Amino acid sequence: MPASSSKTLRRLDYFFILRPILFIPGWTTTLAGYMAATGQAKHWPVWNGLWYPDMMGLFISTAMLMGSGFLVNQLRDIETDRINKKLFFLHDGSVNPRILILQAILLSVGCLVMASFWGERMLVVHFFGWLLIAVLYNLPPFRLKDRAVTGLLANAGMGVFALAYGWALSDQSWLLFLITGFPYFIFNGALCVLTMIPDTEGDAATSKKTFTVRYGVTFSMYTAFILFCIAAITAFILDQYVLLVVLVSVIPMFIFMVIRKTKPDAIRALKFSIFSFTSLVAMYFPFYIILLIFLFVCTRWYFKARFDFDYPNLQGR
Incomplete structure (x- = not known):
C-alpha cells in the first residue's frame, strides 16, 4: 500500500492513530444516554438550539478517554493488526511508540481533569470507564x-x-x-x-x-x-x-x-x-451533524492522501 511521504500528513499520524472515526459510536451512545435521562428518547426530535456547551466539553473529555484506550490497544496488538490489515502506523514504523505512550498518559490525565469540572459524579464514571478501556481490557494480568x-x-x-x-x-x-x-x-x-x-x-x-x-x-x-x-x-x-x-x-x-x-x-x-x-x-442535536460531516470528510481525505486507502466506508469489508 503506497504511503505519502508528506511531512504534514505524517504529523497527522499522531492524531489519526487515535482512531477518531471510532469516537462516533461512543459519542452517539453518550448523546443517547443524555436523551434517555432527560426523556428525549421517548419523543420526536425538537431542536432547542445549536450549541450545547456541556455536551461539547463532554465530547472532548470522552475523546481523550477513548483515544487513550485505543492507543494502548494498538500498542498491545501490533502483530494482530498487521495480520488483520488494520491501521498501518505501528507495524510499518510510521510513528514512535515512545511518543504514543506519552500521548496515552497525557490523554488519560486530561480526560480525568476535565471530568472533575462536572463534579464527583462525572469524575467517578470517567475513572472507571478509563480503567476498563485502557487497563483492564488491554494490559496484563487482566x-x-x-x-x-x-x-x-x-x-x-x-x-x-x-x-x-x-x-x-x-x-x-x-x-x-x-x-x-x-x-x-x-x-x-x-x-x-x-x-x-x-x-x-x-x-x-x-x-x-x-x-x-x-x-x-x-x-x-x-x-x-x-x-x-x-x-x-x-x-x-x-x-x-x-x-x-x-x-x-x-x-x-x-x-x-x-x-x-x-x-x-x-x-x-x-x-x-x-x-x-x-x-x-x-x-x-444539530451541532452533532456538523461535527459528523467534518470528521468524516477529514478522515476520508487523510487516509486517501496518506495511504491511498478508502476509509471509512459502508461496504462489507
Missing part, C-alpha cells in the same frame, strides 16, 4: 480482550460507560440508569460480537481466545442476532423509541447475515447499525 466471554462483556461494558457519561449530566438515579440502559447494553453486545468477526483470522494466529475464535464465526452471527432481538424487545418495553427505530431499520441486514452467514454481511449489519443509530440521534 487482558480481558484476549478471552471469549470477558472480551465480549468488556466491550459491551464500554458501551454502558459511554451511555453513563451522558446520563451523568443529569441528576437521575443510577438505579434508573441500569434499567433504562439495559437494551443499549444488549445492543452494544450484539455490535461487539460483529466487530470481532473481521479480526478472527488475526486473533487466532496470535493465539487469542476471543469470542469468534472460540465459538466460530457462524455461532457468533447467531449470537449477535439473538442479542439484537432481545435489545429490540426490551427497547419496546422500556419505551426507548429512538433505539427501537434504529433496530427496526436494520432488521433486513441482520436477517441477510443469519441466512447467508458471510463476513461481508456481518460487517454491513455492523456498519449500517452504527450509521442508523448515529443518523437518528444526530437529528436531535
